[in-house]
Amino acid sequence: MTTLLEIKNIETYYDLIYAIRGASLSVEAGTITTILGNNGAGKSTILKTLMGLIEDQPDKGTIEFMGKRIDGKDTEDIVRMGISYVPEGREVFEELTVRENLSMGAYTRKDQKGVKNDMKQVLAYFPILADRINQWAGTLSGGEQQMLAIGRALMSRPRLLCLDEPSLGLSPILVKEIFKIIRTIKETGVTILLVEQNARMALANSDFGLILENGRFVMKGKSSDLLKDKDVQEFYLGQRSEESAKGYQRWKRKKVWR
Numbered sequence: 740m741t742t743l744l745e746i747k748n749i750e751t752y753y754d755l756i757y758a759i760r761g762a763s764l765s766v767e768a769g770t771i772t773t774i775l776g777n778n779g780a781g782k783s784t785i786l787k788t789l790m791g792l793i794e795d796q797p798d799k800g801t802i803e804f805m806g807k808r809i810d811g812k813d814t815e816d817i818v819r820m821g822i823s824y825v826p827e828g829r830e831v832f833e834e835l836t837v838r839e840n841l842s843m844g845a846y847t848r849k850d851q852k853g854v855k856n857d858m859k860q861v862l863a864y865f866p867i868l869a870d871r872i873n874q875w876a877g878t879l880s881g882g883e884q885q886m887l888a889i890g891r892a893l894m895s896r897p898r899l900l901c902l903d904e905p906s907l908g909l910s911p912i913l914v915k916e917i918f919k920i921i922r923t924i925k926e927t928g929v930t931i932l933l934v935e936q937n938a939r940m941a942l943a944n945s946d947f948g949l950i951l952e953n954g955r956f957v958m959k960g961k962s963s964d965l966l967k968d969k970d971v972q973e974f975y976l977g978q979r980s981e982e983s984a985k986g987y988q989r990w991k992r993k994k995v996w997r
Contacts, residue, residue, distance in 0.1 A: 741768040743767065743805060744766040744789075745801075745803040745804075747763050747801045748799065748800040749802065751788045752798055759899060759954045762800075762951035762955060764932060769925070771930075772931070772948070773942065773945040774932040774934045775935060778953070781951055783904075786903050786932070786934055788802070790901065791811075791816075791899065804820060804821070804822060804899070823892035823895050824892065824901045827903040828907070829881075831876040831879075833876050834876075835938065835980050837872050839857055840887055844916055845858075845894040845896075845907075847895055854912065860893075865887075865889075868951070871883065882909050882913040882917075885913075889921075901933075906918070906937045914937065916927060919946060920945055947960070948960065948965045950965075
């Protein structure tokens, strides 16, 4: 496989508090890689650091995309290089229509014919958006806004699509639909880096998984293997007792991976 994204030993902090502590990961082209972890583990911070959304960060380490350094670059330049980002909470332009939101996703492109064709493809992924094409985005349901946010990101024709908690706040039926579309997007050749709290769904629909705790990766592997791992099953896919929680802390100290 070809490595599309390589993050090496990055450290990111807010004020004087380090959120990411020497984390490293690689994303192979044509795959779905998921980052799992509890609230506050630093999952979203990794994506924001990758996208240049935290000023003067990472403090240490390097980020390479398609063999080129991108740490320190402006977000717009990173998007132009082929990375799109769907933030947690969707953040659509509420006072613009669905069509206008999708058009905003293609603001870096000049090929109008290609943009038109890609909009048709996005609407094929999300038929409900075609029905809402002239509707204000702020009047859409949460699930429809999530679809719009993903569609808008696809309009820049990315090589790498970063998704931050795409299932957040959605019903189980919509979660299944979103992940089905994510798999379809992968089949078109788009590589996906996914941050998720729904560990079971994320692992079931990805190729590789990494587990983040307190700004460090403590485990990695094929998603199918992680799903079968007893520690992952106990600590991320089910409930654990107070006794097992103490055992988890011992396990985590042994598993730290950079």
